[in-house]
Amino acid sequence: MSAETRADVVPEAHPDREAEWLQQTYRRDVRQLTVRAVIAGMAIGCLMCVSNLYVFFKTGWSMGVTITAGILAFTCFRLLQSLRLTRTPLGLLENNALTTVASGAGYMTGGGNMAAFGALLMVTTVRPDTLPMVAWFAVIAALGVFAAIPIKRQLINKEGLSFPTGTATAATLRTLHDAGTSGEGSRQAATLGVSALFAAALTWCRDVRAAWWPDFLSVKSAFDLPFTIAGQTATKWTLALKTEVVLIGAGALMSFRTAWSLLFGGLLTYGVLAPALVERGLVTTISYKSIVAWTVWPGAAILVASGLTSFALDWRSIVRAFSGIASVFRRGGARSEHPIEEVECPPAWFPLGFAVLSPLVVWLMVVLFQIPWWAGLVAIPLAVLMGFVAARVTGETDVTPTKALGPVTQLVYGVLTPGNLSGNIMSANVTGGVGLHAADLLTTLKTGWLLGGSPRAQFFAQLFGVAVGAAIIVPAFNLIIPDPAMLGSDEWSAPSCVVWAGVSKAFADGLGALDPLARQAIGIGLVLGVALALLERFAPKPLKPLVPSPSGLGIAMVVPGSNAIAMFLGGFGAELLRRWRPAFAERYVTPTASGLIAGESLMGVAVALLIASGVLTK
Numbered sequence: 001m002s003a004e005t006r007a008d009v010v011p012e013a014h015p016d017r018e019a020e021w022l023q024q025t026y027r028r029d030v031r032q033l034t035v036r037a038v039i040a041g042m043a044i045g046c047l048m049c050v051s052n053l054y055v056f057f058k059t060g061w062s063m064g065v066t067i068t069a070g071i072l073a074f075t076c077f078r079l080l081q082s083l084r085l086t087r088t089p090l091g092l093l094e095n096n097a098l099t100t101v102a103s104g105a106g107y108m109t110g111g112g113n114m115a116a117f118g119a120l121l122m123v124t125t126v127r128p129d130t131l132p133m134v135a136w137f138a139v140i141a142a143l144g145v146f147a148a149i150p151i152k153r154q155l156i157n158k159e160g161l162s163f164p165t166g167t168a169t170a171a172t173l174r175t176l177h178d179a180g181t182s183g184e185g186s187r188q189a190a191t192l193g194v195s196a197l198f199a200a201a202l203t204w205c206r207d208v209r210a211a212w213w214p215d216f217l218s219v220k221s222a223f224d225l226p227f228t229i230a231g232q233t234a235t236k237w238t239l240a241l242k243t244e245v246v247l248i249g250a251g252a253l254m255s256f257r258t259a260w261s262l263l264f265g266g267l268l269t270y271g272v273l274a275p276a277l278v279e280r281g282l283v284t285t286i287s288y289k290s291i292v293a294w295t296v297w298p299g300a301a302i303l304v305a306s307g308l309t310s311f312a313l314d315w316r317s318i319v320r321a322f323s324g325i326a327s328v329f330r331r332g333g334a335r336s337e338h339p340i341e342e343v344e345c346p347p348a349w350f351p352l353g354f355a356v357l358s359p360l361v362v363w364l365m366v367v368l369f370q371i372p373w374w375a376g377l378v379a380i381p382l383a384v385l386m387g388f389v390a391a392r393v394t395g396e397t398d399v400t401p402t403k404a405l406g407p408v409t410q411l412v413y414g415v416l417t418p419g420n421l422s423g424n425i426m427s428a429n430v431t432g433g434v435g436l437h438a439a440d441l442l443t444t445l446k447t448g449w450l451l452g453g454s455p456r457a458q459f460f461a462q463l464f465g466v467a468v469g470a471a472i473i474v475p476a477f478n479l480i481i482p483d484p485a486m487l488g489s490d491e492w493s494a495p496s497c498v499v500w501a502g503v504s505k506a507f508a509d510g511l512g513a514l515d516p517l518a519r520q521a522i523g524i525g526l527v528l529g530v531a532l533a534l535l536e537r538f539a540p541k542p543l544k545p546l547v548p549s550p551s552g553l554g555i556a557m558v559v560p561g562s563n564a565i566a567m568f569l570g571g572f573g574a575e576l577l578r579r580w581r582p583a584f585a586e587r588y589v590t591p592t593a594s595g596l597i598a599g600e601s602l603m604g605v606a607v608a609l610l611i612a613s614g615v616l617t618k
Contacts (some may be wrong), residue, residue: 018157018340025452026343033097036086041101041461042075042160044069047602048106049469050476054601056109057118057251057481060495060565062554063334065106066169066444068192068594069099074176075189092177093453099169100444100458104141106463107440108120108473112406112432113137116425117477118497121484123421123504128368130474135358136368138358140430140471144437145462146353147387149345152442156449157340161395166446188591195595199245200603206243207607210616219243222562237270238288238490238560246604247563249596251570252545253590257570261549266564269295277479282517288490288560292498297518298525299557300499306536313537342467345459354380361430371423375416379427382409383434390435391442398441406432406500414507424504437466480608495558529554 048069052062121127130135153590176188193354206219223241225234234240251259274291278281283290301566362376364416386409394400395577409428417423448458481487487494514522532550539547556564577585610616 004289010520013115017120017160018153018338020155021449021452022340022343027093027452028343030093030452031091032093032454033461036095037090037094037098038101038461038464040073041069041098042464044072044076044098044221044395045102045465045468046101046107046472047072047598049108049472050605051598051601052106052109052477053114053480054604055246055250055597056114056496057487057492057494058244058246059567060559062107062110062494063250063253063594063597064165065103066099066447067172068093068107068598069102069592070169070173070176071109071192071594073098073102075186075193078186078189089444090177092173093448093451095173095177095453096444096448096453097457097461099173100424100441100461101468103440103444104145104462105469105472106434106465108141108466110400110436110440112429112436112500113140113473114477115406115496115500116429116432117474118484118487119425119483119504120510122497123425123488124374124502129485130478132364132368133474134470135360136364136426137433137473138467139357139364140433141356141437141466141470142429143354143361143383143465144387144434144439145441146350146357147384147434147438148391148445149350149353149459150347151388151391151438152445152455153340153344153393155395155442156446161392161446163395163443166443166451170447170450173428173447180353190585191588192591192595193599196599196602197595199249199596199599202243203600203603204607207604208616215374227270230278235593237274237560238291239266239270239565240562242562244566244567244600245596246600247566248570248573249593249600251567251572252574252593252596253276254567254571255354255549256571257545257547257577258549258552260569261552262564262571263568264548265553266559266568268559269299269557270561280517282515282586284303286491289488292493292528292558294490294518295557296498296502297514298521298528299495299554300502301522301525302378302529302532302550302557303499305526306533306554307529309533310536313533320586344455349459354384365423365426365430369422369426370420371413371417372410373434375413375427378412378416379409379430382412383431386431387434387438391439394439395442395446400436406503410500410503410507418507421504424458424507425500429498437574438460468490472519476605479612480605482612484545492561493559495555498558499554525554526594541547 018177045065048065056062067397073090073095080086081089117133144417189328201221205217206221208218221243222235223243225239225241227234227235229239253264270291273295274283274286277291277294278286283294330380358380361372361380365371365376365379366373390400406428409431410424413420413424441459444462445455447453448455462538481492486492488498529550532548532553536544536550574585574589574593577589607616
């Protein structure tokens with residue numbers, strides 16, 4: 001969920017919104033959570049989960065799942081129908097349930113899950129066993145699903161918050177299923193397929209190194225830029241043109257402001273700051289890993305300060321979230337007779353879910369990460385509160401504030417359990433994970449609300465998704481990153497892991513362990529992050545596109561410059577299309593970019609699997 005949109009005015013509650021929805025929109029007798037929808041949703045969710053994992057360690061972002069999953073599902077079932085392997089076409093609400101399953105699985109990389117897991121392996125020598133980590137991620141995600149129950153009716157039914165990604169998904173699914181005669185859905189699906197095949201072929205030609213593979217079909221991983229910096233080639237400073245189209249696809253899906261901020265930050269970091277650090281002797285080797293070991297401090301400061309400032313500026317959302325919590329408990333004992341309760345998830349599911357899952361979370365925190373049981377207990381109510389706040393902020397802005405939730409929790413546990421690096425990181429994983437999955441379910445429930453879907457069907461669909469996502473994410477991580485030393489490298493920059501690890505070390509060791517210039521850079525980064533967040537909110541509308549994105553600048557300081565260049569090129573190309581041919585861009589930018597991401601990431605994982613099995617050599 002990464003749109004830069006806002007809804008500053010909350011719609012007034014309409015006393016009859018729920019009754020109107022039941023009478024005019026809700027489709028009671030339509031098939032939704034079918035066996036084939038669950039199975040297909042799990043399969044697509046696993047693919048999206050692995051794809052997002054690959055993208056996350058390359059870029060620091062998790063890409064949207066629901067729209068791509070809806071297009072893929074529509075395509076697959078149309079193909080099966082044409083081959084006469086299925087008689088009944090995939091229905092609109094059946095696809096909605098399917099994308100809910102896929103979203104629960106695909107977003108398992110978000111909410112700090114992989115940022116925390118990667119950071120844990122970067123700062124400690126402990127690598128927990130696979131099964132306990134699968135249980136850890138599954139329980140946290142399930143907590144988030146249950147946390148969405150008590151606030152769904154308030155945020156979606158009564159206030160009608162926009163949840164832009166959920167609204168966009170509803171529009172896409174309608175287009176796919178209602179445009180059968182015009183062929184619009186088929187054209188979007190074909191675009192995604194061609195784009196994915198191109199990306200997969202390019203990835204194979206770039207990554208395969210075998211005696212039987214002809215040299216003339218091999219593709220270079222990067223092309224040099226024709227200039228030098230401080231007597232060294234631009235490539236030495238990580239500034240090059242990469243042939244990783246996954247980065248171009250990621251850039252096309254982000255705002256152009258974020259894309260040009262990445263380029264600006266990358267050139268500033270590797271073209272100006274890094275040479276100055278080498279000249280002063282603060283960086284002794286010209287390499288990505290050596291440079292980013294220093295630049296992570298101002299980069300992390302920008303990300304943390306801007307995230308916390310944006311979080312604070314949304315104080316109205318925070319107040320509304322807490323007032324919503326109070327109203328839930330005030331009416332907890334009263335029995336409502338509204339007919340919509342027949343289709344909504346019963347309120348009792350929320351306390352029952354937490355009564356079952358909370359002890360498991362605390363036990364895993366104690367056993368896996370040596371967090372005192374009393375400190376583990378603190379994480380549960382904190383995660384619930386953060387989940388409620390994250391859900392409302394997502395509904396109003398489409399941005400889940402994990403960049404704020406993580407550091408806030410790390411600060412709390414830095415005080416409660418000083419020196420416990422693993423506990424500091426993984427406790428933040430609890431609040432971030434609960435917040436992300438609560439917001440994710442509510443986003444898909446917004447889609448269902450607009451289409452007339454069953455909330456209970458989507459609740460169970462989300463649980464199916466998070467279960468399969470947790471089961472696939474840890475083995476996939478072990479396959480893609482067999483050695484934790486790979487994290488923070490030029491190939492796997494893992495910027496979010498680098499930031500989480502840096503923040504954890506800062507809280508554990510104190511800033512006094514850093515050199516004075518690094519501490520000064522952190523101060524500058526904090527001031528810059530706050531200033532950019534304020535400008536982002538309060539600058540005059542004509543000037544806002546000229547304000548650098550703090551997320552873009554901060555991430556640019558912890559990824560290779562070549563990544564920033566590639567993502568800028570994707571964002572620049574998409575922006576040109578949006579300006580010159582807006583209707584064409586609206587239909588085909590997302591399928592094209594999603595295809596590039598899916599094609600390269602899935603082929604990249606396939607090549608890694610062939611290398612691990614000995615079929616190919618690295």
